[in-house]
Amino acid sequence: MHNNGTTPLVEMRNISIAFGGIKAVDDVSIDLRPGEVVGLLGHNGAGKSTLIKILSGAYKPDAGEIYVNGQHADISTPRDAKKFGIETIYQTLALADNIDAAGNIFLGREVLTPYGTLDDATMESETRKVMARLNPHFRRFKEPVKALSGGQRQSVAIARAIYFNARVLIMDEPTAALGPAETQQVADLVLQLKKEGIGIFLISHDIHDVFGLADRVSVMKNGKLVGSAKVQDVTQDEVLGMIILGKCPPSATPGPGAS
Amino acid sequence: MNAPVATTAPPPSSTSGSLLSKLEIDVRMLGMLAALAVIWLGFDLLSGGVFLTPRNLWNLSVQTASVAIMATGMVLVIVTRNIDLSVGAILGVTGMIIGVAQVQWLPAYLGLEHWLTAPLAVLLAIAVGGAIGLFQGWLIAYLGIPSFIVTLGGLLVWRGAAWWVTTGQTVAPMDTRFKAFGGGVEGALGATATWVIAAIACGLIIIGLGLSRRRRLRFGFPVRPGWADAVIAFVACGAVLAAATIANSYPMPMGTARAWAEARGITWPEGGLFIPQGVALPVLIAVIVGLVMTFIATRRRFGRYVFAIGGNPEAAELSGINTRWTLMKVFGLMGLLCGISACISTARLNAATNAAGTLDELYVIASAVIGGTSLAGGIGTIAGAMLGALVMQSLQSGMVLLGVDTPLQNIVVGAVLVLAVWVDGLYRRRIK
Numbered sequence: 001m002h003n004n005g006t007t008p009l010v011e012m013r014n015i016s017i018a019f020g021g022i023k024a025v026d027d028v029s030i031d032l033r034p035g036e037v038v039g040l041l042g043h044n045g046a047g048k049s050t051l052i053k054i055l056s057g058a059y060k061p062d063a064g065e066i067y068v069n070g071q072h073a074d075i076s077t078p079r080d081a082k083k084f085g086i087e088t089i090y091q092t093l094a095l096a097d098n099i100d101a102a103g104n105i106f107l108g109r110e111v112l113t114p115y116g117t118l119d120d121a122t123m124e125s126e127t128r129k130v131m132a133r134l135n136p137h138f139r140r141f142k143e144p145v146k147a148l149s150g151g152q153r154q155s156v157a158i159a160r161a162i163y164f165n166a167r168v169l170i171m172d173e174p175t176a177a178l179g180p181a182e183t184q185q186v187a188d189l190v191l192q193l194k195k196e197g198i199g200i201f202l203i204s205h206d207i208h209d210v211f212g213l214a215d216r217v218s219v220m221k222n223g224k225l226v227g228s229a230k231v232q233d234v235t236q237d238e239v240l241g242m243i244i245l246g247k248c249p250p251s252a253t254p255g256p257g258a259s
Numbered sequence: 260m261n262a263p264v265a266t267t268a269p270p271p272s273s274t275s276g277s278l279l280s281k282l283e284i285d286v287r288m289l290g291m292l293a294a295l296a297v298i299w300l301g302f303d304l305l306s307g308g309v310f311l312t313p314r315n316l317w318n319l320s321v322q323t324a325s326v327a328i329m330a331t332g333m334v335l336v337i338v339t340r341n342i343d344l345s346v347g348a349i350l351g352v353t354g355m356i357i358g359v360a361q362v363q364w365l366p367a368y369l370g371l372e373h374w375l376t377a378p379l380a381v382l383l384a385i386a387v388g389g390a391i392g393l394f395q396g397w398l399i400a401y402l403g404i405p406s407f408i409v410t411l412g413g414l415l416v417w418r419g420a421a422w423w424v425t426t427g428q429t430v431a432p433m434d435t436r437f438k439a440f441g442g443g444v445e446g447a448l449g450a451t452a453t454w455v456i457a458a459i460a461c462g463l464i465i466i467g468l469g470l471s472r473r474r475r476l477r478f479g480f481p482v483r484p485g486w487a488d489a490v491i492a493f494v495a496c497g498a499v500l501a502a503a504t505i506a507n508s509y510p511m512p513m514g515t516a517r518a519w520a521e522a523r524g525i526t527w528p529e530g531g532l533f534i535p536q537g538v539a540l541p542v543l544i545a546v547i548v549g550l551v552m553t554f555i556a557t558r559r560r561f562g563r564y565v566f567a568i569g570g571n572p573e574a575a576e577l578s579g580i581n582t583r584w585t586l587m588k589v590f591g592l593m594g595l596l597c598g599i600s601a602c603i604s605t606a607r608l609n610a611a612t613n614a615a616g617t618l619d620e621l622y623v624i625a626s627a628v629i630g631g632t633s634l635a636g637g638i639g640t641i642a643g644a645m646l647g648a649l650v651m652q653s654l655q656s657g658m659v660l661l662g663v664d665t666p667l668q669n670i671v672v673g674a675v676l677v678l679a680v681w682v683d684g685l686y687r688r689r690i691k
Contacts, residue, residue, distance in 0.1 A: 096637070
């Protein structure tokens with residue numbers, strides 16, 4: 001196992017954030033190593049998405065620190081997170097519906113011509129390359145993404161995350177809106193990216209999704225970390241117990257939220 | 260990233276598809292042109308051939324300029340899911356300030372009719388309009404006050420401010436060179452300049468089409484068939500030359516022409532002289548503003564961000580776009596355009612009045628909306644909004660020609676606005 005020896009790619013230490021007096025995330029610590037897939041599990045409202053939005057720069061934590069490659073990282077905007085190679089595929093996909101695939105993939109990071117204008121031709125060309133890899137049948141480069149199917153939209157969101165050489169990929173419910181064939185495609189992609197040494201946070205409320213792909217799981221409940229465990233050390237029932245009851249089995253490392 | 264990369268050969272350009280899809284022409288825009296043609300022909304028939312004369316079309320173009328310029332900015336405002344109700348009032352206060360500037364302030368330093376007066380007045384208008392716009396944009400973007408409220412307040416505040424500049428007195432007359440911005444004799448560019456501008460425009464159209472074609476070919480993307488590009492070039496250049504011909508077919512009125520000729524030492528012949536007006540300066544300014552705004556909206560990063568914010572504000576934020584600063588700039592740009600329009604309105608009237616631009620906000624918004632800008636945000640084109648302004652002005656001028664009463668004019672314009680948005684909605688739902 002690569003849990004020992006290597007510096008974690010990302011480490012979130014003692015993260016807390018509150019919205020109007022309610023602690024959405026309360027003293028949570030998680031980490032991720034190169035080539036590792038960590039499943040982040042919990043009910044809806046357990047604080048998974050909020051925790052991950054802190055890592056992607058959408059929220060600023062009230063307390064706690066983030067380390068990237070062992071170095072303290074100050075992430076207060078999405079731009080900062082991207083600078084550290086942290087890319088996110090949001091549950092909502094976060095696509096601008098009225099703009100085409102290339103426009104979305106390069107949104108905020110447009111390629112410019114020497115005259116400072118948008119280099120649409122280069123961006124379209126790069127989009128064609130990355131989409132050929134993710135979704136070879138994709139042809140609708142000129143249409144606003146509103147006109148695309150759910151799977152195609154998902155491909156655009158994934159392309160945006162992996163095109164810029166991500167080192168950490170956050171996938172928030174990546175298969176929630178997909179059919180079985182497309183879900184399998186995403187699973188294949190996760191395994192392939194893992195081989196390339198990218199660390200992946202996989203967020204889901206469905207443990208079957210996560211068990212097939214993740215090396216470790218971390219479970220959250222009511223904003224607190226129940227515990228973390230290697231997938232091979234725990235059974236699905238034990239993980240269900242962590243999610244539903246907050247009960248940490250002996251083979252897992254308990255967190256502050258374990259009852 | 261060493262995944263197997265599939266061959267990126269472009270798909271063969273589709274051989275099927277209608278003529279329109281081959282030309283890649285916006286069907287909505289075509290519909291608007293058709294509507295405009297119907298309005299023009301209808302008024303021409305009803306008015307016994309008065310509407311489609313060079314004289315009327317020339318006047319129509321000058322009357323449209325001010326609202327068309329502001330409509331280009333309103334497109335971006337509405338695209339970001341906002342509204343600006345204060346444009347007429349900003350025009351009013353800016354017009355008053357530059358009126359007083361060239362009648363009272365500047366002559367004190369430069370003397371009357373100094374050549375610097377007009378450029379300084381224009382710069383002042385742009386600076387004042389832009390500053391007001393940026394301030395309102397700051398209230399909206401950084402303090403989070405809804406744009407409807409900020410600009411509704413602005414409507415009252417700036418209209419009131421326009422009154423305060425001279426406690427309601429009208430300021431006149433304007434500097435002679437400044438009057439060129441209003442069209443009229445000073446602002447008509449004449450035949451030669453008009454042909455030169457038309458030739459340059461045609462050249463740019465052809466060069467632009469050629470460059471974009473070469474670029475797509477270099478990247479191996481599908482391109483329009485060659486004949487389609489040729490048709491587009493032919494139609495676009497034809498339209499430019501037709502407009503130039505019409506502008507040059509409208510002569511100066513006899514008295515003005517005589518004064519013009521005598522000022523240049525030309526002897527006045529027995530039957531008079533045909534001195535073409537040529538394109539009017541405000542119209543040229545409006546066209547240039549339209550081109551620059553289209554460039555900003557489609558070719559610049561700023562424009563891409565504006566549309567992204569309108570399509571999905573959250574996604575824009577998560578992409579790392581500075582959405583607040585972008586929004587503030589949109590309102591700053593809107594104010595700046597109000598400043599340009601203030602120059603045109605003030606110069607045309609040859610006076611600054613505190614009522615200038617009253618109700619313009621409604622015409623500007625209506626132009627943008629008739630031109631296909633969606634109030635839900637994210638959709639709109641500069642060209643569409645300018646065409647929308649032309650449709651509105653055509654309706655109004657046409658009814659004036661027919662002697663329709665003012666209340667009835669308003670009823671018709673209001674009804675057309677609602678009808679246009681309904682038809683547009685039907686069209687959008689059908690193509691979805």
